[in-house]
Amino acid sequence: MENAIEAKGLKKFYKDVKAVNGVDFTIQTGEIFSLLGPNGAGKTTIINLLTGLFPPNAGDAFIFGNSIKKEPLKAKALMGVVPQEIALYEDLSARENLVFWGKLYGLRGKPLQARVDEVLELIGLRDRQRQRVSKYSGGMKRRVNIGIAMLHLPKLVVMDEPTVGIDPQSRRHIMDNVLALNKQGMTVLYTTHYMEEAQELSDHIAIMDQGKIVASGTHAELVKLVGEQDRVELTLSQDGDKVLKEWKKVKGVSKVDQDGERITLLATDSNAVLPDLFRIANQFNARISSIAIHEPNLETVFLHLTGKALRD
Amino acid sequence: MKKIFAIASKDLLRSIRSLYFVGMSLVAPLLLAFLFSTAFGGGDDSTAISNIAIAFVNQDVPVQSSPNHGEIVYQIFQTTGLKEMITLHDVANEAQAVNGINEQEFSAALIVPADFSQAVMEEGQTAQLRIIYDPAKSITPQILEAITTTVADGFSSSKMMIPLAMEELQRRGGQADEQFYSKLVERITSQSQKSSGVATSMLTVLNPQGQEGEVNDQVQQIISIIMVGMMIFFVFYTGAATSESLLQEEETGTLARKFVSPTRVRDILAGKFLGVLITLIIQICVLLVLSSLVFYIQWGEPGKLVLAVVALITSATGFGLFLMSLLRDTRQTGIVFGGVMTITGMLGGLFTSTIQNMPGFMEILKKLTPQGWALELWQLVLAGASYQQILLPFSVLLGMAVVFFCIANFRFQRRFARK
Numbered sequence: 001m002e003n004a005i006e007a008k009g010l011k012k013f014y015k016d017v018k019a020v021n022g023v024d025f026t027i028q029t030g031e032i033f034s035l036l037g038p039n040g041a042g043k044t045t046i047i048n049l050l051t052g053l054f055p056p057n058a059g060d061a062f063i064f065g066n067s068i069k070k071e072p073l074k075a076k077a078l079m080g081v082v083p084q085e086i087a088l089y090e091d092l093s094a095r096e097n098l099v100f101w102g103k104l105y106g107l108r109g110k111p112l113q114a115r116v117d118e119v120l121e122l123i124g125l126r127d128r129q130r131q132r133v134s135k136y137s138g139g140m141k142r143r144v145n146i147g148i149a150m151l152h153l154p155k156l157v158v159m160d161e162p163t164v165g166i167d168p169q170s171r172r173h174i175m176d177n178v179l180a181l182n183k184q185g186m187t188v189l190y191t192t193h194y195m196e197e198a199q200e201l202s203d204h205i206a207i208m209d210q211g212k213i214v215a216s217g218t219h220a221e222l223v224k225l226v227g228e229q230d231r232v233e234l235t236l237s238q239d240g241d242k243v244l245k246e247w248k249k250v251k252g253v254s255k256v257d258q259d260g261e262r263i264t265l266l267a268t269d270s271n272a273v274l275p276d277l278f279r280i281a282n283q284f285n286a287r288i289s290s291i292a293i294h295e296p297n298l299e300t301v302f303l304h305l306t307g308k309a310l311r312d
Numbered sequence: 313m314k315k316i317f318a319i320a321s322k323d324l325l326r327s328i329r330s331l332y333f334v335g336m337s338l339v340a341p342l343l344l345a346f347l348f349s350t351a352f353g354g355g356d357d358s359t360a361i362s363n364i365a366i367a368f369v370n371q372d373v374p375v376q377s378s379p380n381h382g383e384i385v386y387q388i389f390q391t392t393g394l395k396e397m398i399t400l401h402d403v404a405n406e407a408q409a410v411n412g413i414n415e416q417e418f419s420a421a422l423i424v425p426a427d428f429s430q431a432v433m434e435e436g437q438t439a440q441l442r443i444i445y446d447p448a449k450s451i452t453p454q455i456l457e458a459i460t461t462t463v464a465d466g467f468s469s470s471k472m473m474i475p476l477a478m479e480e481l482q483r484r485g486g487q488a489d490e491q492f493y494s495k496l497v498e499r500i501t502s503q504s505q506k507s508s509g510v511a512t513s514m515l516t517v518l519n520p521q522g523q524e525g526e527v528n529d530q531v532q533q534i535i536s537i538i539m540v541g542m543m544i545f546f547v548f549y550t551g552a553a554t555s556e557s558l559l560q561e562e563e564t565g566t567l568a569r570k571f572v573s574p575t576r577v578r579d580i581l582a583g584k585f586l587g588v589l590i591t592l593i594i595q596i597c598v599l600l601v602l603s604s605l606v607f608y609i610q611w612g613e614p615g616k617l618v619l620a621v622v623a624l625i626t627s628a629t630g631f632g633l634f635l636m637s638l639l640r641d642t643r644q645t646g647i648v649f650g651g652v653m654t655i656t657g658m659l660g661g662l663f664t665s666t667i668q669n670m671p672g673f674m675e676i677l678k679k680l681t682p683q684g685w686a687l688e689l690w691q692l693v694l695a696g697a698s699y700q701q702i703l704l705p706f707s708v709l710l711g712m713a714v715v716f717f718c719i720a721n722f723r724f725q726r727r728f729a730r731k
Contacts, residue, residue, distance in 0.1 A: 087565035
């Protein structure tokens with residue numbers, strides 16, 4: 001089967017910052033591929049390189065065989081891009097926005113108008129198509145933002161964190177849209193820092209940190225990487241530096257990460273290590289105010305691979 | 313090409329919908345036009361630049377056997393061309409006239425002193441007419457002064473010519489009575505007005521009835537020069553304001569979205585540039601038509617007018633794009649609108665266009681700004697200059713436009729390619 005995207009040795013540096021530092025991956029036609037990672041991991045930079053917004057310092061990417069460096073217009077014509085920020089003309093209506101962007105993708109006349117009608121139906125804004133975008137809610141704007149990328153029926157849809165900062169209902173709507181697009185045969189490249197989204201949507205997931213892909217595979221393959229480890233989340237009522245230092249020494253605890261009062265650790269058998277964790281906390285007069293034990297998931301994988309929790 | 317037009321038409325639609333644009337490019341010039349119209353005593357559509365109320369105080373005491381020269385002055389103001397513009401109201405004395413001015417009843421007063429006839433008749437004496445005006449009105453007194461100066465010139469000519477004419481008439485056996493004398497003065501004065509008007513005319517002015525005016529030329533000259541200065545200022549301002557959309561789009565992410573579409577960077581920039589150009593064409597057309605309707609200005613020969621419009625919009629577009637290409641983001645645009653546009657407008661002479669004989673260094677500074685060259689070109693077109701005469705400012709403006717456009721294009725291309 002033809003590869004939708006083939007990235008080879010992509011690098012992008014900003015002065016001393018290695019935003020993307022030698023990334024290789026392949027996305028097969030028809031799959032949903034997620035790039036999962038915390039903010040600053042390099043996800044958006046990869047999207048910007050793949051969509052030709054700016055050139056890589058090294059490496060190349062091929063969109064259905066078209067080099068983004070040598071044949072950028074051909075490659076771009078095959079893609080529909082949903083940027084992270086809402087990029088719309090607020091003083092134009094949804095229909096006017098769609099018509100304008102459709103023209104930039106080469107649509108004209110009746111086919112354009114017909115396609116705009118279809119997209120408005122799909123994003124649920126047919127009734128309010130003549131209203132200016134400035135009057136829309138955040139969720140409605142997001143839907144128009146996505147609708148633009150679907151106008152020219154691209155073979156590949158690239159979505160950069162499309163659910164950031166929106167209500168759960170709109171988020172659900174967007175995720176359903178992604179699945180619907182995929183069912184229509186579109187390949188989807190999706191970036192997110194929400195583990196649940198990647199888990200629900202993706203056929204393949206690449207986990208990114210500090211400009212590199214640290215692991216890649218299906219959800220099941222990735223979870224296997226951490227073996228039978230549980231992820232234990234605790235909240236300490238006071239500064240826990242000394243407690244954490246001792247917890248790291250407990251047999252069966254492999255990783256410990258702290259974010260303020262919230263502490264995340266990996267344990268091979270959570271039942272076995274919990275008594276020791278409580279005992280050490282007591283020794284330092286620290287109070288554990290909450291505790292949660294999670295089965296292995298992508299969060300566990302990320303902690304296992306990077307030593308850091310994958311936070312919102 | 314279709315994508316370029318798509319971008320340009322979208323920008324035009326956004327401009328037209330923008331209250332800021334409509335306010336600055338159309339309402340502001342119109343508002344100023346209205347203020348000028350009011351200053352001229354207009355306000356009513358049918359009486360634009362007309363019916364300026366002037367108090368007339370005739371204190372003249374004629375010498376024996378001579379006509380009342382104060383009355384002749386009054387009659388001159390009743391001639392066709394003048395009476396439509398200035399309405400004289402007889403007032404008993406100077407105090408009443410001043411009171412009327414204070415009460416806003418009159419824009420100014422024309423005082424004929426008691427010794428006026430005597431001064432006109434006797435050799436060696438100087439006849440004087442006095443004008444008292446409302447200091448709040450800057451233009452009406454100028455109009456009255458201009459007309460009165462012409463009338464006074466007529467009297468001066470009469471003073472020299474009439475004794476000779478009377479002598480010749482008597483030599484031929486004719487009899488000169490008071491009516492003959494009055495008619496002679498009136499005709500000489502009227503002829504003097506015509507000569508004066510023709511010499512300084514820059515425009516053809518039609519009165520509300522569509523007839524050619526005789527003495528409105530000087531007034532129209534003032535209005536047209538002010539109008540041209542105003543129009544050039546606002547066209548350059550709009551050029552910069554619409555060019556700002558490039559920076560705005562960069563910040564809102566729509567420019568990046570265009571870059572990830574299958575559209576070349578040069579086409580995107582061309583579309584943006586064309587959008588600015590079309591916006592300015594619409595603005596200038598609206599201003600030309602409205603100023604013609606409000607002030608009855610005929611903007612000269614169509615061919616030359618088209619050249620002036622082309623030079624103005626290309627230079628304003630180039631200048632606006634050039635300025636925006638120097639800025640990092642929209643937070644810096646205040647410098648352009650508050651500073652650069654105002655200062656270059658001032659240096660270009662847009663706010664002092666009615667002042668004659670500016671210092672030499674100001675004339676040099678004027679030539680450093682596109683606004684200065686635009687003003688010169690438009691003034692030449694209004695004055696009916698030949699194609700050869702307008703060639704230099706036209707070429708300089710086009711040259712400036714090309715240079716500004718190239719610099720802006722280079723800077724924007726580099727800016728969007730270097731990330």
